[in-house]
Amino acid sequence: MLKPEGTLWVIGSYHNIFRIGTALQDLGFWILNDVVWRKSNPMPNFKGKRFTNAHETLIWAARGQRTRYTFNYGSMKELNEGVQMRSDWLLPLCTGSERLKGDDGKKAHPTQKPEALLFRCLMAASNPGDVILDPFFGTGTTGAVARRLGRHFIGLERDPDYAAIARKRIAQVEPLAVEDVTPKLAKRAEPRIPFGVLIEAGLLQPGTVLSDPSGRHHARVRADGTLSAANALGEHRGSIHQVGAAVQGAPACNGWTFWHFEQAGARLPIDHLRQQVRAGL
Numbered sequence: 001m002l003k004p005e006g007t008l009w010v011i012g013s014y015h016n017i018f019r020i021g022t023a024l025q026d027l028g029f030w031i032l033n034d035v036v037w038r039k040s041n042p043m044p045n046f047k048g049k050r051f052t053n054a055h056e057t058l059i060w061a062a063r064g065q066r067t068r069y070t071f072n073y074g075s076m077k078e079l080n081e082g083v084q085m086r087s088d089w090l091l092p093l094c095t096g097s098e099r100l101k102g103d104d105g106k107k108a109h110p111t112q113k114p115e116a117l118l119f120r121c122l123m124a125a126s127n128p129g130d131v132i133l134d135p136f137f138g139t140g141t142t143g144a145v146a147r148r149l150g151r152h153f154i155g156l157e158r159d160p161d162y163a164a165i166a167r168k169r170i171a172q173v174e175p176l177a178v179e180d181v182t183p184k185l186a187k188r189a190e191p192r193i194p195f196g197v198l199i200e201a202g203l204l205q206p207g208t209v210l211s212d213p214s215g216r217h218h219a220r221v222r223a224d225g226t227l228s229a230a231n232a233l234g235e236h237r238g239s240i241h242q243v244g245a246a247v248q249g250a251p252a253c254n255g256w257t258f259w260h261f262e263q264a265g266a267r268l269p270i271d272h273l274r275q276q277v278r279a280g281l
Contacts, residue, residue: 001133007032007069007125008061011113017057029061032069036088037117041095060125069125074184076124085124091116100139100165108165109139118145126151128181140166147173150181193274195240195255196225203273210259210270217247219259227259240270 002008008029010020024031035058042054062069076085091114098115100108118141126132128150134142137155139162146153147170157163198204199221206223219229219236227243229236236246240255256271 002063004063005068005070006063007067009058009121009125010061011037011056011058013053013056017059021059024059024061028064030063030065030067031059031061032071033060033087034058035060038088038090040090040092042093058121060121070127070130072124072127072183076120078184079120079123089117089120091120094141100169109162112139113141115141115145118142119149122146122149122151123183127183128178137166138162140169143170144173147175150175150178191278193277194225195270197277198270198273199223199225201277203276204261204270208261210261211267212244212247212258213260213267213269215267217244219243219247227255 008024010024011017012020021031021034037056037058039054039056042052045052077083079085094112094114100112102108122132122142122145130151132142132146132151132153133156134153135156137143137157140155143153143155143166155166157166199206204221206221208221209218210221210227211218217229217231219227222228222237226238227236227240229243229247231247233247233249236243238246240259241253242255244253244255244258245251256274257269259270260267261270261273262268
């Protein structure tokens with residue numbers, strides 16, 4: 001049922017998750033991450049004979065090692081206040097008004113998952129318009145979140161009472177606008193251009209003298225892609241970054257923006273030449 005580029009999420013506790021992981025690997029799936037859902041409000045261990053079981057494990061797997069799968073890295077980073085999202089998620093159990101109740105006032109489903117958990121999974125690994133399959137639909141948490149985020153879904157549930165609750169629940173969900181759920185694209189990594197490529201391409205000749213923006217520091221380009229310089233701090237030879245830091249007595253330096261060359265009477269950063277090379281790739 002899973003498309004070649006699709007991924008699978010499965011959640012379990014210590015009772016079964018290791019067996020499931022083994023089964024997935026035996027079937028040829030490639031595990032991308034095991035995510036630990038740390039429960040901020042776990043059920044206590046009343047007998048006091050073990051540690052309080054305060055987490056569940058989610059396995060995120062692709063069809064194979066070379067599968068081209070969806071991962072909305074940019075959105076996950078923004079969701080985590082601009083920091084890479086880690087594989088341990090601190091989220092509360094499903095409580096309060098989110099917890100569905102039956103006519104008797106008791107929990108409608110014993111293991112209803114919080115929508116926040118499914119929100120994160122679907123935002124990370126799918127896009128608006130994708131189809132999400134949940135073969136253990138329960139009371140429809142996956143469907144409710146999928147509808148809200150503009151995804152389609154298929155839910156399978158053998159218990160007619162749970163299925164009825166899920167239908168009613170999902171019918172009340174208002175989908176978000178497309179522009180509000182479109183994932184943020186991660187910035188595409190630009191190709192790495194070593195400084196020596198500028199020399200090989202003839203954009204800089206060995207012997208060319210580079211300077212800093214103020215014209216205070218100078219360095220000479222060498223044929224092997226290093227720079228050489230001398231000042232009151234001594235003689236220096238190395239990469240554009242190493243020599244830039246050395247002449248300033250600084251711990252680090254971005255040589256691409258520090259070192260400049262002369263062109264038509266103007267002083268330009270050597271990064272200008274690097275962009276020319278990238279434009280031609």
